[in-house]
Amino acid sequence: MLKLVLLKGSAEFRNRLQGLKEAFTKSLCQNRNMAASRIFVQNFGCRATQADGAAIEAQLADCGVTLADAREDAEIVILNTCTVTATADDDARSTIRRVRRENPAARILVTGCYAQRAPEELARMDGVEWVVGNSHKTQIADLIVGIAPSGCTSSGRPSGVEPYHGQILTGDIFETRDILTAPILAPDSEASADRTRPNLKIQDGCHNRCSFCIIPFVRGRSRFVGADDVVSQVRALAATYKEVVLSGINLGRWGREAGSTLRLADLLRRILAETTIERVRLSSVEPMDFTDDLLGLMAGTPRIAKHVHAPLQSGSDTILRRMHRKYRPRHYADRVTSARRLMPDAAIGADVMVGFPGETDALFEESRQFIHAMPFTYLHVFTYSERPGTPAAAMEDQVPVRVRRDRNKILRDLAAQKNAAFRQSLLGRDFMAVTLDPPGRALTDNFVQVALDMPYSPNRLVRLRPRSLTEHGVSASIMAA
Numbered sequence: 001m002l003k004l005v006l007l008k009g010s011a012e013f014r015n016r017l018q019g020l021k022e023a024f025t026k027s028l029c030q031n032r033n034m035a036a037s038r039i040f041v042q043n044f045g046c047r048a049t050q051a052d053g054a055a056i057e058a059q060l061a062d063c064g065v066t067l068a069d070a071r072e073d074a075e076i077v078i079l080n081t082c083t084v085t086a087t088a089d090d091d092a093r094s095t096i097r098r099v100r101r102e103n104p105a106a107r108i109l110v111t112g113c114y115a116q117r118a119p120e121e122l123a124r125m126d127g128v129e130w131v132v133g134n135s136h137k138t139q140i141a142d143l144i145v146g147i148a149p150s151g152c153t154s155s156g157r158p159s160g161v162e163p164y165h166g167q168i169l170t171g172d173i174f175e176t177r178d179i180l181t182a183p184i185l186a187p188d189s190e191a192s193a194d195r196t197r198p199n200l201k202i203q204d205g206c207h208n209r210c211s212f213c214i215i216p217f218v219r220g221r222s223r224f225v226g227a228d229d230v231v232s233q234v235r236a237l238a239a240t241y242k243e244v245v246l247s248g249i250n251l252g253r254w255g256r257e258a259g260s261t262l263r264l265a266d267l268l269r270r271i272l273a274e275t276t277i278e279r280v281r282l283s284s285v286e287p288m289d290f291t292d293d294l295l296g297l298m299a300g301t302p303r304i305a306k307h308v309h310a311p312l313q314s315g316s317d318t319i320l321r322r323m324h325r326k327y328r329p330r331h332y333a334d335r336v337t338s339a340r341r342l343m344p345d346a347a348i349g350a351d352v353m354v355g356f357p358g359e360t361d362a363l364f365e366e367s368r369q370f371i372h373a374m375p376f377t378y379l380h381v382f383t384y385s386e387r388p389g390t391p392a393a394a395m396e397d398q399v400p401v402r403v404r405r406d407r408n409k410i411l412r413d414l415a416a417q418k419n420a421a422f423r424q425s426l427l428g429r430d431f432m433a434v435t436l437d438p439p440g441r442a443l444t445d446n447f448v449q450v451a452l453d454m455p456y457s458p459n460r461l462v463r464l465r466p467r468s469l470t471e472h473g474v475s476a477s478i479m480a481a
Helices: 011-030 047-062 086-102 113-117 119-123 134-144 227-238 264-274 292-300 317-323 329-342 361-373 401-426
Strands: 038-043 076-081 107-112 128-133 199-204 243-248 279-282 307-309 347-354 378-383 431-435 441-444 449-452 461-469 474-480
Touching (some): 047 076, 047 107, 047 243, 076 113, 086 107, 086 113, 107 134, 113 134, 199 227, 227 243, 227 264, 279 307, 292 329, 329 361, 361 401, 378 401, 441 461
Parallel strands (some): 038 076, 199 243, 243 279, 347 378, 449 474
Antiparallel strands (some): 431 461
């Protein structure tokens, strides 16, 4: 069962919001025409966006609304967009045009990060009936049935006075304290898709101001799902699944709001003590949030995956400063080497960007040498892309696109060498893994894809022994289940 979590700072507001939600839900369920409508939700981009989309579907499904299997069959199409790059914007616009061709009668609602950043641009597109920013995403179900959201203004008209008829509904994202979330499974379109490892978003927003990133301006301030709610959701998921992945826009900032003394390690301790989940995996955590406490906890229990993903972006001190990152290479190295010392077989991965403005040949080589020296087992290598509205887009010394692509290949080749060496080191030794769906695959505790030598039931924790390398993983035999 998916669960919707809407949180704000005060208990009083939370109670009031719950009352409003119940009233809106009652109105929604009483609207027979809407309950008969078929709605399709399509998500773009990151897992946070996918979690938002899952929660929107849950809101609608709870009231008897039918979810369509395809855009062509829907009466209303909700496009939950990304805007991290110009390419992401292009994909959203292309999809809007495609929906109009495939299903001209469909009513289109565009939401998500692109809708928050440039609502007027989207509202001008043919067929778009609603544009709802992230600031009001929690109220989409109510908007669809013509209920004006509480506490906001649309087209200069006070809300709550008459149904919402305008195209655009956005607000100040930095005033938003709500979190819209539900557990998600990997989309079938992903190469690594499986139905056995739910991803649970427990944090949203970001206080950082990296010069290349638009996300804080479309996601808002850092905020988190309360510990009680997280534990409750993990407990429910543990009844079905062996592994849960905790995620967020800036996951390491969980608990770091005024009035809270909890940290991510404290939340993990509660999950371990109060649920039966057999494995918890952390998604990306900023390097300086991998505290000694957190790393020690990860190393000390088999129930937390030995998997450290710490975004680096660049190994050059100069470029990190231009990026407005809050650490330097020496700080990053301290965290990563500590992780390797405590967890000798852990997966250690990073996001790395090439071609950032001002990255000379010498600075790129400085970054490459740093990366070469670190105990990485895999890298996600990104080519810098100008994002209008960010400081980096206005910087001088933009790197030619051809040079960016060449540097991307150099780091991808380096990453492949490191990954192959890591996988080679695992052969003949036993590791724990969760079996995946479809049968015949598994994922190790330290994030290695496994081809099993025989099909095996998914969603089981097994001990296996890698025998040989495959193109991107290992082949292995199950030793014990």
